[in-house]
Amino acid sequence: MERIGVKKVKGGKLIKVRFVEEGGIIKEVKISGDFFVHPEEAIDEIEGCLKGVNLSRVREALRDFAMRKAVRTVGFALEDIAEIIEERSDSV
Amino acid sequence: MEVLRVLRFEVHDPFYNMALDEAIARSVGEGSSPPTLRLYGWAPMAVSLGYFQEVMEEVDLGFCRERGIEVVRRITGGGAVLHTEGELTYSFAVNNDGSYVPEDIEESYRRICAPIVACVRRLGGDAVFKPINDIEVAGKKISGNAQTRRFGAVLQHGTLLLSIDYSLLGALRPRAEKLRDKGISEVGGRVTTLKEVLKFEPERKTVAEILAEEFGKSFQLELSYGKITNKERELARELVRKYMSKEWIFRR
Numbered sequence: 154m155e156r157i158g159v160k161k162v163k164g165g166k167l168i169k170v171r172f173v174e175e176g177g178i179i180k181e182v183k184i185s186g187d188f189f190v191h192p193e194e195a196i197d198e199i200e201g202c203l204k205g206v207n208l209s210r211v212r213e214a215l216r217d218f219a220m221r222k223a224v225r226t227v228g229f230a231l232e233d234i235a236e237i238i239e240e241r242s243d244s245v
Numbered sequence: 246m247e248v249l250r251v252l253r254f255e256v257h258d259p260f261y262n263m264a265l266d267e268a269i270a271r272s273v274g275e276g277s278s279p280p281t282l283r284l285y286g287w288a289p290m291a292v293s294l295g296y297f298q299e300v301m302e303e304v305d306l307g308f309c310r311e312r313g314i315e316v317v318r319r320i321t322g323g324g325a326v327l328h329t330e331g332e333l334t335y336s337f338a339v340n341n342d343g344s345y346v347p348e349d350i351e352e353s354y355r356r357i358c359a360p361i362v363a364c365v366r367r368l369g370g371d372a373v374f375k376p377i378n379d380i381e382v383a384g385k386k387i388s389g390n391a392q393t394r395r396f397g398a399v400l401q402h403g404t405l406l407l408s409i410d411y412s413l414l415g416a417l418r419p420r421a422e423k424l425r426d427k428g429i430s431e432v433g434g435r436v437t438t439l440k441e442v443l444k445f446e447p448e449r450k451t452v453a454e455i456l457a458e459e460f461g462k463s464f465q466l467e468l469s470y471g472k473i474t475n476k477e478r479e480l481a482r483e484l485v486r487k488y489m490s491k492e493w494i495f496r497r
Contacts, residue, residue: 165377166324169302185299185497189322191350191394193296205366227322227350 155181158237162188163201166228170237184234189227199231207239208242211235249466252283252473254453259291259328260316264484266336266402267320268477273338274397278474280339282460284453287302287328291315291332292416295391296325299497306416321402323378323391327416331408333449335361335456341399345464354390355377359399360459361388365405367455370442378403385437405456407449408440 166188173181182203190196202218203211211242212235218224218233257265262285272278290312292304296319300306303325314327328334339345346353357372365372365380365387372388375381380388392402406456432458440446461468473481487493 161323171496178338178434185297185302187322187324189350189392190297193320193322193393193395196297225350 154195155218156241160229160233160237162233164190168229168233170205170234170241172238172241174207174208174242179203179206179208179211179238186229188229191225191227195222195224199234205235205236208238211238246465247468248279248469249461249464250279250471251279251460251468252281252285252455254284254286254333254450254472256286256288258289259287259315260485260488261332261481262287263293263317263319263488265473265477265481266298266338266400267484268480269336270393270398270400271396271471271480272474272477273340273400274395276310276340277396278338278477279387279469280345280466281337283336283338284456285334285336286330286332287334287406288330288343289313289315289411290327290329291317293326293328295325296320296393297322297497298325299407300495303418303497305416305418312413312416314413314416316494317488319391319402320395320497321393321400325365325391325417326389326404326446326494327413328404329413331406331410331440332367332404333407333452333456334402335453336400336402337460338398338400341394341397346399350392350394352442354392354401357392357399358388358390358403360463361390361403361456362404363459363463364456365439365442366442368439368447368452370439372463382437382442386435386483387442389436391403405452405453406438407452408438408446409436411479421473455497 168186171183206214215231255331392401
């Protein structure tokens with residue numbers, strides 16, 4: 154089912170995560186908001202690194218991604234994405 | 246002293262505006278154009294969306310259609326902006342070799358916003374830089390700014406509000422979460438204009454000239470009023486197609 158979580162980062166930007174989860178696995182994910190990512194195209198890779206990932210391993214997947222890729226975020230941190238997904242996964 | 250090419254205030258359509266900013270950034274990044282400050286306005290009016298924003302979340306498309314407001318997506322992140330004839334827009338492009346602006350992005354907003362703050366102060370407004378990317382007078386936003394680093398360039402474009410028809414803000418859908426954080430109940434309560442601050446509305450061209458002077462001073466560059474190159478013009482014409490395409494506008 155599709156889940157949507159939103160967070161206004163304190164002193165930062167608004168970030169919205171829309172994801173489809175089946176049996177505890179993330180099938181689709183779309184991240185949007187008024188934040189900044191440099192380079193911008195990296196947002197597709199951030200979304201990509203979460204596809205097929207177990208909901209319990211989101212934080213790990215993002216951490217691995219950050220080690221692999223030099224991506225700068227402004228107005229939020231990658232952990233905020235994990236937090237939003239975890240919060241919306243409570244009932245899973 | 247090194248030169249800052251200044252492109253005099255001109256009004257263009259939203260898609261060409263975004264295409265030209267990109268074309269200039271590309272030329273500056275590859276070294277075929279000098280550091281450049283472009284001053285412009287928008288006609289027709291438009292909502293510009295940040296690179297990562299969802300159209301449906303930010304824009305009331307029915308309202309925009311009724312009022313003749315176009316929707317365009319920027320190459321830069323950040324928030325949705327309504328561009329009307331009461332706004333002066335700038336774009337500033339320099340090489341991303343570290344010699345003009347700090348490597349740190351948040352620091353570089355402060356650096357590039359400094360001449361905008363100085364411009365408002367020179368006009369008599371008590372402007373301050375408000376991290377991450379805003380300028381405020383008396384706690385209300387008067388300028389929003391967005392930056393990208395691509396093509397070997399740092400491109401920052403942003404707004405300076407001279408006046409606004411608050412009834413047009415219906416083009417933007419307010420975000421409950423964001424307003425709650427700022428403790429204000431509606432979009433109009435968060436912004437101010439030079440007209441409100443100074444008790445008169447200066448001419449856009451005049452403000453544009455002052456802004457250019459302040460950029461020159463701040464970056465210790467000699468102003469050189471110039472034109473876009475043929476190459477930039479041709480590239481902008483090509484890029485207009487991207488900015489007008491549904492794939493680009495509705496990509497999120």
